[in-house]
Amino acid sequence: MARQYWLVKSEPDAFSWEQQVANRVEPWTGVRNAQAANNLKAMTVGDRAFFYHSNIGKEIVGIVEVARIAYPDPTDETGRWVCVDMRAVEPVPKPVTLAAIKETPALADLLLVRQSRLSVMPVAPEHWALLCRMGGVKGARAKG
Numbered sequence: 001m002a003r004q005y006w007l008v009k010s011e012p013d014a015f016s017w018e019q020q021v022a023n024r025v026e027p028w029t030g031v032r033n034a035q036a037a038n039n040l041k042a043m044t045v046g047d048r049a050f051f052y053h054s055n056i057g058k059e060i061v062g063i064v065e066v067a068r069i070a071y072p073d074p075t076d077e078t079g080r081w082v083c084v085d086m087r088a089v090e091p092v093p094k095p096v097t098l099a100a101i102k103e104t105p106a107l108a109d110l111l112l113v114r115q116s117r118l119s120v121m122p123v124a125p126e127h128w129a130l131l132c133r134m135g136g137v138k139g140a141r142a143k144g
Contacts, residue, residue: 005128006039006049007112008064008086009119017051017061021088025067028120029075029083036120040084041070048089050123050131052112059095060135064088092135106130 008028010016020026031037043049043066051062068085075083101107107130111121123131 004047005123005125006043006047007052007121007123008049009052009054011055012053012057017053020051020062020064025085025087027083028086029073031120032081033119036118037081039120039122040082043069043084045069058098060092060131061095062088062091092137094136096131096135100134
């Protein structure tokens with residue numbers, strides 16, 4: 001099965017890229033939206049995701065990799081929601097801002113533009129490649 005690509009959002013004052021790097025592998029908890037949770041359930045080990053700082057910064061700052069598929073979110077007392085474990089892969093050398101994304105016609109269909117409130121979303125391979133180029137990500141890691 002081919003690797004899938006994603007974008008996951010975190011408010012940097014709640015959980016930042018720096019914290020992800022320091023922790024190396026971290027459960028991606030707290031998702032409480034059905035569509036976002038379904039996206040977590042669709043992830044497989046080895047999938048890559050952009051780490052996006054929302055609210056403050058509004059930019060792609062890093063790349064993470066799914067280290068464990070969906071399991072019950074330990075922060076959810078209802079037992080309804082899931083999380084995945086994410087492993088830090090590498091920083092994005094030149095963070096890609098939401099403004100730059102919106103100014104790029106080839107990214108008009110990116111869910112970040114069309115459904116800006118969704119916290120976990122798929123990214124098409126061609127969008128992944130373009131965003132990696134925009135962010136100065138080089139080598140096989142960017143390509144998967």
